[in-house]
Amino acid sequence: MQFKKKKYSDQVLKDLYEGILRPRMIEEKMLILLRQNRISKWFSGIGQEAIAVGLTMALENDEYILPMHRNLGVFTSRKLPFDRLFAQWQGTMMGYTKGRDRSFHFGTNEHHIVGMISHLGPQNGVADGIALASKISGEKKVTAVFNGDGGTSQGDFHEAINVAAVWNLPVIFIVENNGYGLSTPSSEQFKCKSFADKGIGYGIKAVSIDGNNILEVYDTIKTLAADMRKNPAPVLVEAVTFRMRGHEEASGTKYVPQELMDEWAKKDPLQNYEDFLVKEGVIDAKYIDSLRKKIKKDIEEGLAVAFEETHPVASTEVETTDVYAPFEQVVVAPASDKKSEKRFIDALSDGLRQSMEKHDNLILMGQDIAEYGGVFKITDGFVKQFGKDRVRNTPLCEAAIVGTSLGLSIKGKKAMVEMQFADFVTEGFNQIINNLAKTHWRWGQKADVVVRMPTGAGTAAGPFHSQSNEAWFFHTPGLKIVYPSTPYDAKGLICAALEDPNPVMYFEHKVMYRSISEMVPDDYYTIEIGKAKVVQEGEEVSIITYGMGVHWAMEIAKEFPETSVEIIDLRTLLPWDKEAVVASVKKTGRAIILHEDCLTGGIGGEIAAYLSENCFEHLDAPIMREGSLDTPVPFAPTLEQNFLPKARFKEKLAKLIAF
Template sequence: MIRPDQPLTKQQALTLYKKLLLPRRIEERMLMLLRQNKISKWFSGIGQEAIAVGVASALSEDDYLLPMHRNLGLFTMRQVNLYKLFCQLLGKADGFTGGRDRSFHFGIPEKRIVGMISHLAATMPVADGLALASKLRDSGYVAASFCGDGATSEGEFHEALNLAAVWKLPVIFVIENNGYGLSTPTEEQYACKDLVDRAWGYGIGGVKIDGNDIFSVRDAVRKAKKLALKGQPTLIEAKTFRMRGHEEASGTFYVSEDKIKEWKKKDPLLRFEQWLLHEDIISGSDERTDLQAEVDEYFMPVLERALEAEEPEFDRRQQEQRLFAPVAVHDKQPESENVSEKRFVDAIRFSLEQVLEKHEEYLMMGQDIAEYGGVFKVTEGFVNRFGKERIRNTPIIEAGALGCAVGLALEGFKPIVEMQFADFISCGFNQVVNNISKGQYRWMPPLNITIRAPHGAGVGAGPYHSQSPEGWFMQHPGLKIVVPATVEDAQHLLYSALIDPNPVLFFEHKKLYRSIRQVTNDRCIPEELGNARIHRRGSDVSIITYGMGVHWAHSIADQYHKREIEIEIVDLRCLAPLDFATVKESVGKTNRALLLQEPSATLGPMSELSSLLGEQCFEQLDAPIMRCSSLDIPVPFSPALEKHYLAENRLKETLDQLLAY
């Protein structure tokens, strides 16, 4: 065991020992409760305590911690309320998530702790966002993100390290290399000699340490923090060993007894006790027993109280209310006296300019959005007006940028993330549906994140630049999904999305960018998202649609008007929240419903509308509900093929069939 980098008094040494002992004693008790079936699962950190306790003791209370499964010591070091902590671990109503999520899947903003999710490495880009907030405000704190050796194979690990390096962020990445990713040994996880070798490839500092030596951990973290605050991130590989299974049910049958015996000799508590004895701070086992009793007396009564705490009760309304923060359109302004003709792309740009000019907490991230102005030139000139700190080119990443947005939003920024093409959002799917959408329901404050995604076909861009993935996100509560059809809606709905305190996916149709024009107000007019609009009144049939479908519907409605058939066009505008009341009212009047969408038929947004209409409007229908969708094939590249792929090609046929019923 190395000497401490800073001398300790006897009292400081005993205090540090008790801090190291506390998570071990709690865990030992939790394992007893697991055997008694009083908790459902436990991910043991026994043998790894020196890493969590060492890191937390080397950092300040202002620094962020982003823990994983085996970091109980981070929570005890930050003096988290033990009763609430135990209730969380036991799934009780008084836990930090009230039973909505498990064990360490929670955060405590006032303690600067950002909780994990089950998808390994997913919070590492979040650490980048927190660190970027520190850098932008010159706040002087760092973010320390933890992961295991297995998580270093995940894409978000690499995106996070690369982004931190490129942006010179005050962040520390800590790998707890305990030898196994569940049952897979490290030699089957990576081929490099040590995981810290990966640091050099990203151009950041790296250090390999003995993770079972608390003094080694503290020394490395103190040095890493100094470097991080100078814009030099550090990757720390802490070598340790997992003394128990991945979780208790999996056991350790895949580990040799000799290896376990070898590592037991390196137990961080045993080594610290030996150091205390060597330094004559304690004299023998009696003092160790007294210190253990002191620690047990500290937490055991609280644990007993938590064991008797109330189980959560299900209240549907209360659960649903956690999805979104209330929206107060408090900055609504009177319309300007000035109006001007704008294209769809101009309206998008106009809204972005308005929030960036008025509010410093807004910033943009995306590929090629700075000097180049984005592939659709939406942000052309922005970097000269608002600076590179607020108009930020990212590497070619999606998950990393979206995770970074979470960290920024937790610190009060309002990030706008541009997906270069909506198709590429699939590379960031985990962040959107697991981190962002579930955040507030679980424990987070509202996340004011706007994700802009150019989507849609009709421009001969082929299978990977033409998709309409908006429906992918409808089944993930916690996201608002907006798809404007007009210039006016592009302007005002984007502004509304930007000021909404909740996460919003904003889909912009590429073909509409420069093909439609409209005179709009020269001031953005906010509204609460989730209101459909009747674009055209009619009595014979309702076409329910959104986005490009609105234009297809108008075109065909003009044709049928000559035959004295009046089509009502309902523009959903938002897919979530969904304004079904307006749809229901329209269908109740016309008694026929044609559901028109650009995405392919199977599991598209209109499948959900069809189900709702069948359940709630059956008696009002004079004909079957009909869908008109694009084909269930990838979007073809050739314009001649793409034309026949799109729903518009079958709209007249489907409408005639519906009217003839």
């Protein structure tokens, strides 16, 4: 291993030595504690420390790094307090996640670190968002994101690099090529011999370095970062290294040939660098002994504090309260009485435009939303008013863009992501469910993101452009779901959703876009999220519905003139307005829930269960519900109308009234 001192002072060389020694000594201690059953799990980075330490020390302290579970050197180099770091591993309140997540699954804006989730690839899109925010703000900062070689097979990795390349984002995508993805060797993971070769495919610069040579890592990253701050563009860095212990300690290393272990043991990044510094006269045995004693003392003091804590005392109130970022909505009324007739699509566009004017940190992203104005023309003209930085066409990569939205939020921006059709959200499902929804509960980071979802059937568009998929998200704590049924609500709820610092899934029915009009305030205003609306007062039966169901209910209710029907428009599905629904059912004694989504597993089942548990003594008939058939959405108009619940709802309503 050849170390090139170059222009670096002895102090820099010493700092790098201390930087690489700290994680090694912590790991050695953790392995002892693991055998003593005093910690529960450990992912060892022994043999790979030079990458994390060299990169972190090469970057500026306010530049974000997104590490993984073998990058202890990132955390120690950013000088996280040992007691709090150790407490995090123990799952106690002093840690960064209040005991809710483990190891390095956390972030800390104080130290400009965003930890991983277990899915390995999603952090790449988040890095794009952080870099995009820095670039838009003119900060001239670099973002670095770690990947294992196995994780590079995931779509998130490829999507994020492509976005960074297209948008010229200053992101260092570092790949720790350590030969194995858990136990699967590289030969069974990918065909390429070098990750640097992949740079051509992405249209970006790529380099391969010796990941065990801390001076090479440090110098390469420092040089690349200096250039990227002036000339923003992504770089792929392959750091060739080896994992000397199991994927985690319980895995062992029996699958690794012994000769390979012996070969890489000779390339130990700490021992080789230490030998080099001694040879160069930069340090000596006395210095090494003194430094080791100092670090050992720091470790023991940190452990003493961390081990004083016990696991958190569970509080249901605290756990549920922390699911959402704190936000007390102040409903905004229109500044004047001025109104004009607006179609649903016009009201939605108006609210989005006025929100862009109100929030200068709001970024819109989606396929074809810029000059083209989106496939439904909702953002038509926005580029001319707000510019390309804030109204951004995206590649076809929903996962990366949703991840980017979280990265923007970490940097204090607001983001709106338009799914061209709600059906396409499956491509970004992991980011929504496991990143956006959980990030505040996990480590207190808000996800100030709205995902717009053009939804619903009725246009003979077939099974992949017509689905009602709100129930997929209804089951996910941390998300909010709104679903307007009128132009007035469309504008008020999009403005409210964009004010809210929590992730909001905003469903908009495509059939309503140009088929429904009403008088809508021209001024900016909001509607309370979580508040249902009584569309029609009644005394004998309650219809609980939302979206297109509201219009079906109003139409069909007219066919029962002898019955006093109350119609409740939920408007917000998560959290849904239990008080309004219960009050209506207690008044009428009969309830039927209607939604366009398939019947089985739909939101109606949850509402029916809640009413059965809380209103049983007030009911004069069974709770009923109706939804679409439990089939995919068919293409032919005759089949589609049979799929939809409107006709069946009329029959079931008649049955309920007659009970």
